[in-house]
Amino acid sequence: xxxxxxxxxxxxxxxxxxxxxxxxxxxxxxxLHWLQQHPGGGIVSLFMLSSGKKKHGRLIxxxxxxxxxxxxxxxxxxxxxxxxxxxxxxxxxxxxxxxxTGTRLQVFP
Amino acid sequence: xxxxxxxxxxxxxxxxxxxxLRCDPISGHTALYxxxxxxxxxxxxxxxxxxxxxxxxxxxxSDRFSAERTGGSVSTLTIQRTQQEDSAVYLCxxxxxGGSTSYEQYFGPGTRLTVT
Numbered sequence: 001x002x003x004x005x006x007x008x009x010x011x012x013x014x015x016x017x018x019x020x021x022x023x024x025x026x027x028x029x030x031x032l033h034w035l036q037q038h039p040g041g042g043i044v045s046l047f048m049l050s051s052g053k054k055k056h057g058r059l060i061x062x063x064x065x066x067x068x069x070x071x072x073x074x075x076x077x078x079x080x081x082x083x084x085x086x087x088x089x090x091x092x093x094x095x096x097x098x099x100x101t102g103t104r105l106q107v108f109p
Numbered sequence: 110x111x112x113x114x115x116x117x118x119x120x121x122x123x124x125x126x127x128x129x130l131r132c133d134p135i136s137g138h139t140a141l142y143x144x145x146x147x148x149x150x151x152x153x154x155x156x157x158x159x160x161x162x163x164x165x166x167x168x169x170x171s172d173r174f175s176a177e178r179t180g181g182s183v184s185t186l187t188i189q190r191t192q193q194e195d196s197a198v199y200l201c202x203x204x205x206x207g208g209s210t211s212y213e214q215y216f217g218p219g220t221r222l223t224v225t
Contacts, residue, residue: 031211043216090211099152
């Protein structure tokens with residue numbers, strides 16, 4: 001079993017839909033990151049959080065430390081949101097990031 | 110300011126040759142990370158440098174892989190006697206610091222290595 005699990009692996013949506021991507025982890029963490037990777041592109045950090053909720057534009061990230069679960073929400077999705085979204089946790093004992101396998105999102109107009 | 114830069118952006122090499130990949134972190138960032146993303150696979154940690162501390166090499170897949178960071182800035186990842194399974198995108202990231210405080214990591218564009 002992977003230490004970081006994401007669901008779903010693939011997600012398609014119509015423009016305007018509300019999107020949720022989930023991440024569960026099994027290790028103690030000091031922080032959780034949500035990353036975005038566009039096809040052929042580099043990786044952009046969307047959020048880093050250790051508790052509660054963060055919002056940036058149409059993106060919202062939440063984390064429940066007790067349940068070891070985080071969600072990334074996209075409101076009013078747009079085709080330009082199409083990308084792979086990766087959850088990564090920073091292990092409490094080390095500085096290393098442990099990555100989920102990513103969720104491939106496609107938003108159609 | 111400038112972000113993390115990596116060079117080359119693409120590298121094609123023959124099996125058995127050595128390659129060097131370079132990473133220039135954001136100025137002032139003391140923590141530097143190397144990751145690898147194989148085709149169709151997720152990201153995996155390779156090595157981590159923090160200031161003058163000994164690097165965390167626990168993610169290096171074999172002794173053919175090594176990395177150094179000179180002067181606390183530029184880092185070079187070296188792969189000796191490359192194998193086809195080394196083909197991947199190699200990503201570098203930097204952050205303000207490591208240790209007990211979490212900082213956001215900024216990723217470079219990656220180097221796509223193809224071993225033929």
